[in-house]
Amino acid sequence: MVDDTKGGPxxxxxxxWGIFVPILLAFLIIGGMLFVSINLGNxxxxxxxxxxxxxxxxxxxxxxxxxxxxxxxxxxxxxQEKAQDVAKQIAIYMRAHPGKSMKSxxxxxxxxxxxxxxxxxxxYTAVHDNRGINYFHVNPQIVxxxxxxxxxxxxxxxxxxxxxxxxxxxxYYDWKDADGQVRPKYMFTTPIxxxxxxxxxxxYIDEFSKPAKTIVEKLxxxxxxxxxxxxxxxxxxxxxxxxxxxxxLAVIYFYSSSIVRPIRHLSEVADKISMGDLRATxxxxxxxxxxxxxxxxxxxxxxxxxAIERLQKAREGTAAGRK
Numbered sequence: 184m185v186d187d188t189k190g191g192p193x194x195x196x197x198x199x200w201g202i203f204v205p206i207l208l209a210f211l212i213i214g215g216m217l218f219v220s221i222n223l224g225n226x227x228x229x230x231x232x233x234x235x236x237x238x239x240x241x242x243x244x245x246x247x248x249x250x251x252x253x254x255x256x257x258x259x260x261x262x263q264e265k266a267q268d269v270a271k272q273i274a275i276y277m278r279a280h281p282g283k284s285m286k287s288x289x290x291x292x293x294x295x296x297x298x299x300x301x302x303x304x305x306x307y308t309a310v311h312d313n314r315g316i317n318y319f320h321v322n323p324q325i326v327x328x329x330x331x332x333x334x335x336x337x338x339x340x341x342x343x344x345x346x347x348x349x350x351x352x353x354x355y356y357d358w359k360d361a362d363g364q365v366r367p368k369y370m371f372t373t374p375i376x377x378x379x380x381x382x383x384x385x386x387y388i389d390e391f392s393k394p395a396k397t398i399v400e401k402l403x404x405x406x407x408x409x410x411x412x413x414x415x416x417x418x419x420x421x422x423x424x425x426x427x428x429x430x431x432l433a434v435i436y437f438y439s440s441s442i443v444r445p446i447r448h449l450s451e452v453a454d455k456i457s458m459g460d461l462r463a464t465x466x467x468x469x470x471x472x473x474x475x476x477x478x479x480x481x482x483x484x485x486x487x488x489x490a491i492e493r494l495q496k497a498r499e500g501t502a503a504g505r506k
Contacts, residue, residue: 306386
């Protein structure tokens with residue numbers, strides 16, 4: 184009998200690999216597109232999953248930037264309007280008290296209440312003259328001092344102060360909190376009409392951008408939820424792929440076996456015929472090319488048997504004539 188393993192992989196193995204390998208590659212390609220990112224020099228490929236995560240991150244960053252910018256602009260406007268309102272209130276109050284000296288105003292609690300007002304959550308207004316001498320401040324230790332003395336510790340503050348001595352001015356400066364944290368403050372200065380006094384309004388600008396941070400925190404929560412759902416979906420995807428591959432492997436094996444089995448049977452029959460067994464049964468239930476092959480082997484078997492019978496009869500006839 185012919186050994187079907189001498190010529191390398193048999194038909195069954197080739198059929199299985201020929202069908203299973205392309206399917207496996209398709210799964211790997213789809214899985215790679217979904218979950219694998221590649222970054223090799225000039226070659227960049229981002230998976231669908233990472234594309235979603237990156238989009239969320241970019242959305243969060245863009246939202247924070249745009250929202251912070253818009254809210255800071257709104258905060259700047261609020262601070263400016265507060266300084267202008269206080270300047271108008273002081274001008275009205277001073278016109279209502281003509282002849283009153285600055286020293287008298289300094290001791291007036293109502294005037295001080297007008298001059299020092301709250302801005303935002305922690306900010307305030309203050310009043311100084313066109314030389315930079317402070318008259319009203321939330322911190323009593325600042326009252327009566329030359330604000331230029333803060334140039335070493337707050338250089339940006341003094342730059343805004345100097346510009347404000349010539350007219351309305353605004354800008355940012357860094358303020359170091361008691362806990363060592365440095366946060367930006369925004370200040371706007373405006374002169375009081377008919378006087379040499381100037382109102383300054385200042386507060387932490389991030390007080391106005393807090394809602395933007397809340398939005399970003401919600402986006403981060405969405406991202407965390409997305410990541411958790413992704414991990415679950417990924418585990419489920421891997422499980423489904425493994426089950427599908429096992430089922431496909433079984434289906435391919437049985438399908439390939441159904442094709443190879445009759446071919447092997449016919450090969451065995453042909454092998455028996457070649458060895459002289461002309462009574463071997465050709466029992467194949469198949470269609471198409473396999474059926475045609477089976478019928479051809481049957482015809483060959485019948486033809487060979489008939490030829491041998493004719494040859495035997497001829498020999499018998501020759502032997503009888505000799506007698």
